[in-house]
Amino acid sequence: MSPRHHPSETVLLGLAAGALGRGAPLVVEAHLRACPACRAEVARLEAVGGALLEELPPAEMASNALARTLARLDGPPPRAAPLAESAESAAALQDLPVGRRRWLAPGIWMRPIVRGPRGLAYLLRTGPGAALLAHGHTGEEYVSVLRGAFSDETGRYGPGDFAQSDERLTHRPVADPGEECLCLIWAEGPMRMRTLLGRALQPLVGL
Numbered sequence: 001m002s003p004r005h006h007p008s009e010t011v012l013l014g015l016a017a018g019a020l021g022r023g024a025p026l027v028v029e030a031h032l033r034a035c036p037a038c039r040a041e042v043a044r045l046e047a048v049g050g051a052l053l054e055e056l057p058p059a060e061m062a063s064n065a066l067a068r069t070l071a072r073l074d075g076p077p078p079r080a081a082p083l084a085e086s087a088e089s090a091a092a093l094q095d096l097p098v099g100r101r102r103w104l105a106p107g108i109w110m111r112p113i114v115r116g117p118r119g120l121a122y123l124l125r126t127g128p129g130a131a132l133l134a135h136g137h138t139g140e141e142y143v144s145v146l147r148g149a150f151s152d153e154t155g156r157y158g159p160g161d162f163a164q165s166d167e168r169l170t171h172r173p174v175a176d177p178g179e180e181c182l183c184l185i186w187a188e189g190p191m192r193m194r195t196l197l198g199r200a201l202q203p204l205v206g207l
C-alpha cells in the first residue's frame, strides 16, 4: 500500500538540493523507498536543479560524463526497495553505526544513529499499544515508519508514512495494538516534556 502521509515540498526540495544536513536525509530517504510519488518528485526537483546549473558557465567535465548520464537515462527506472526489516538494516542502508539501546519506558527504546550540530537521528521502537509521554518539540521533527503503526493528534501513520511536525505540535503518540512500531526519526532539537516524569527521564535518555 502506498504511503498516505508525505514530506512537504520544502523538505523534498531540501533533499534534492543536498541542504538537509546530516541525519534528516536518512529519514526522508526511508520514506522515498516506500513512496514512488515522492521519488519522482525528488527526481524532478534534481532535474530542475541540473537545468539551472546548465545555465552557468561551462566547467571542466569528465570526458565520459555525458555517456554516463545517457546510460543512466536509458537504464531501468529505480525499483522500490523493501522497507528495512530491522533496526540494524535500517541504519545499514547508510553504513552508519547504530548506538546502544536505551530504554525510555517498558517496551520503548531508542538507538541513536547520528547526532550532529543540527539535530539527532535515531531509531525508536514502541511495543504494541504502548504510548510515549506527551511532549512537544523545540524544532522540526521528521518520522518515517519502518514497521507497524502509530497514531497521534494529527492522524494514523503506517509503514512508509512520513510524519512532519515542529514546535507548534504537542502530541502523545500511541502504537497500534498487536504489533510493535519501529520508526526512524530526526529531531532538530530536544523534546519538551509535558509531565514531571518526562522531565525527570529526559536527561537519562538524551532526547
Ligand SMILES: [Zn+2]
Residues within 6 Å of the ligand: 003, 005, 006, 007, 031, 035, 037, 038, 039
Ligand atoms: Zn511520499
